[in-house]
Amino acid sequence: MAALAYARRHRRPLAALAAWSAVEALHTFATGYALARALDAGFLAGAPRTGLAWLAVAALAVVVGAFGTARTYRGIAALVEPLRDTLVRRVVTRALYDGDGGAVSRLTHQVEIARDTFAGLLMVTRSFVFTAAGALAGLFLLAPVLLAVVVPPLLLGLALFVATLRPLARRQEAYLAADEALAKELGLLVAGLRDVAAAGAEQVVREGAGARIEQGRRTADALARWSLARAGALAVAGRLPVVPLLAAAPWLLGHGVSPGALVGALTYLTQSLLPALQGLVHGLGTSGSRFLVVLRRLAAAPPEPGYGRRPVPPSPSAPALELRGVTFGYGAHADPVLREVDLTLPAGGRLVVVGPSGAGKSTLTGLLAGLLQPWSGEVRVAGVPAGSAGAPARRVLIPQEAYVFSGTLGANFGYLREDAVPQAEVTAAVRAIGAQALVRRLGGLDAPVVPGELSAGERQLVALVRAYLSPAPVALLDEATCHLDPAAEERVERAFAARPGGSVVVVAHRAGSARRAEKVLVMDGPGTVSGTHEELLARSALYRDLMGAGEGSHPPGAAGDADGVDAVAGPGLAGDGGHVVAHGSVRQVQAAGDLADGGALGGQ
Structure with missing residues (x-):
């Protein structure tokens, strides 16, 4: 036939x-x-x-x-x-x-x-x-x-x-x-x-x-x-x-x-x-x-009517994301990148993932997208296992280097929708993401797109509008705004947070993303923790250091620090003459006379 x-x-x-x-x-x-x-x-x-x-x-x-x-x-x-x-x-x-x-x-x-x-x-x-x-x-x-x-x-x-x-x-x-x-x-x-x-x-x-x-x-x-x-x-x-x-x-x-x-x-x-x-x-x-x-x-391979597939609606009571005792590593004999991670993000919630390079942020995104399978534990997206046949329709992934194909700008925007997208909806999405200037420069939604002629930031804007229009309830932004300036990044994150019925996970590279989040996950191998911005400032030394690095100076130490010294030493501490260090299991201020080379510190 x-x-x-x-x-x-x-x-x-x-x-x-x-x-x-x-x-x-x-x-x-x-x-x-x-x-x-x-x-x-x-x-x-x-x-x-x-x-x-x-x-x-x-x-x-x-x-x-x-x-x-x-x-x-x-x-x-x-x-x-x-x-x-x-x-x-x-x-x-x-x-x-x-x-x-x-x-x-x-x-x-x-x-x-x-x-x-x-x-x-x-x-x-x-x-x-x-x-x-x-x-x-x-x-x-x-x-x-x-x-x-x-x-x-x-x-x-x-x-x-x-x-x-x-x-x-x-x-x-x-x-x-x-x-x-x-x-x-x-x-x-x-x-x-x-x-x-x-x-x-x-x-x-x-x-x-x-x-x-x-x-x-x-x-x-x-x-x-x-x-x-x-x-x-x-x-x-x-x-x-x-x-x-x-x-x-x-x-x-x-x-x-x-x-x-x-x-x-x-x-x-x-x-x-x-x-x-x-x-x-x-x-x-x-x-x-x-x-x-x-x-x-x-x-x-799945058919491609209208470039997309209609998702199965998630259960109203199902969380957007669930990780239950998830452990994962690369290679049977390698150290796990994630170990016994538990996490729940309610429907409509917003999670920001931070951590140093190599801590496992993109690995976590791969697990949520179903591209990787955990060694143990379970990953669920909108109520279904992340690796199941129904999961792809419930989440959309925007990577750091997004894909734009040759065709019209409107076709790129509506790629993940099964039916034609009403122009008013496309216009609203373009406005929410902040891509109006790009649409005007190219000549409208019917203008042809030549991927090689777009800048990295413009390609990301196309992908972000496409994801915003996607019917998937969970959006995964894996450093998807790294080519945008801070103001544009904030606008994109607020747009996805306000997306009707949607949840968003942001792998962040700027401190501002974490401060705007309802929940933050700090990736640090065995020390992975989650909480609000204020909770993590009090509980996580790594988080305080990351937030300080993002602002150009470190914040004050946690209330539990008797000496008021940062848990992680670094340049730029208030009142630091160059001799504030982390020493052993107890943090101390080292006297000038204790230093081996006072000359290197300007006589202090």
């Missing part, structure tokens, strides 16, 4: 391809028929000029057929390239929404397999159909009895070949599945090489990767063994018909079949049908099974 629907959508290219294929097949018909007439009416009848004239007709038919062949390539391209574009969009959509680990293999390998094999299938199938039609028509015009000799073994060989297609398809699918699994395994391995070396896990990794490679070899061997069946089918369909034709030659010559017709029949078999059969058998036997398998696997 899908093939028929595709054919209906491309009727004109198909009609043009059929017309030029008929022109191409003219030389097939003329080769055997003109040769038979050249012998019977020309050379054998003592009329060499007539014979030469028929040979000239055959040569002219070859020229015309070559012109038809050249024109068929345009029709092939008109059918193949739209299929490739559709498959690429489906694969990219699946990768963006589901975090598909096999997307690299699908995009770089399987889509190209589908494109190339579809083109090859069109060529060989078209060639066989029109070549066979021309050859059988020529045999009928030469002597109808020739069909009774040639057609039965031809049909037998084709039947044997068709019987091998299903086993070949199964072996081909197993081969592609093994290739996809190997690509995914190697992708994870390359990302964790440092942890593998640090943990001394080379042998374990070698064994795991070796097993995947061995599995791929076994599936390739099985595919090759079944491919041998093609040779048998080709022998029966393409070469066996010559045997009964030669064996019946005396009888045929005695019952009205001319010598020229017999030579013409041999020409049709050996010069036309056999090459066309070879192309069909090799094309369908290898490319056909690969195409069906790849198309079935790629069809698992």
Whole structure:
């Protein structure tokens, strides 16, 4: 049904391809028929000029057929390239929404397999159909009895070949599945090489990767063994018909079949049908099974009506985010980045995540987006597990470097919506995010977007408007405002906080984001804590240091500090002459005379 629907959508290219294929097949018909007439009416009848004239007709038919062949390539391209574009969009959509680990293999390998094999299938199938039609028509015009000799073994060989297609398809699918699994395994391995070396896990990794490679070899061997069946089918369909034709030659010559017709029949078999059969058998036997398998696997990607999917509404009582005892690390023997983290963000809430580089902020975002799976514990987004099929429709992720595609500005804005977005809603979103200047500069919502001509901040504005218009109730901003100035950043965060029915998680790089948040999560490995801005100033030394770094000076120490000294030493402390330090388990002010080198401190 899908093939028929595709054919209906491309009727004109198909009609043009059929017309030029008929022109191409003219030389097939003329080769055997003109040769038979050249012998019977020309050379054998003592009329060499007539014979030469028929040979000239055959040569002219070859020229015309070559012109038809050249024109068929345009029709092939008109059918193949739209299929490739559709498959690429489906694969990219699946990768963006589901975090598909096999997307690299699908995009770089399987889509190209589908494109190339579809083109090859069109060529060989078209060639066989029109070549066979021309050859059988020529045999009928030469002597109808020739069909009774040639057609039965031809049909037998084709039947044997068709019987091998299903086993070949199964072996081909197993081969592609093994290739996809190997690509995914190697992708994870390359990302964790440092942890593998640090943990001394080379042998374990070698064994795991070796097993995947061995599995791929076994599936390739099985595919090759079944491919041998093609040779048998080709022998029966393409070469066996010559045997009964030669064996019946005396009888045929005695019952009205001319010598020229017999030579013409041999020409049709050996010069036309056999090459066309070879192309069909090799094309369908290898490319056909690969195409069906790849198309079935790629069809698992979600469809893209209106560039988006309709989310399942979350339960009204479900929190926006829940982390229950979540532990995660990169590599089985690496130290966990997150350890036993518990966190709940109510629906409509706003969470800001802060911490030094490498503390796990982007890792947390990956867990919330379902791109990473925790070692233990559970991550839920709007009431469903973060890695489940329903989770992608409930959250939208805006990374530090957002994706903008070629197309209109309005299409970029509405990419995550299933239906067309009303212009008034788009205008309100542009105003809320502060992207009016960008829309004016580009020339409106219908203006074309050239991603390379946008600045990093402009690309982020496009992505932020797109996310704002998304129906997903949870927005994850992973340093998504890093290319904006502080005022624009504050506007974006307030817009997402006020988004109707929405919750927002902000991975922040400025202190102001934390001060504006309802809840702050401080990432510090085992010392990860959460609370309000005021609570964390009292409880977390790291948070006080981060807030001080964001303002250019450190705030006063917590009320529990007897000496009123910052928990983490740093430059710029009030009244600090350069000798305030953190010393051991008890914080002290070190006297000038205790310092080893008073000169380095200006005599203090």
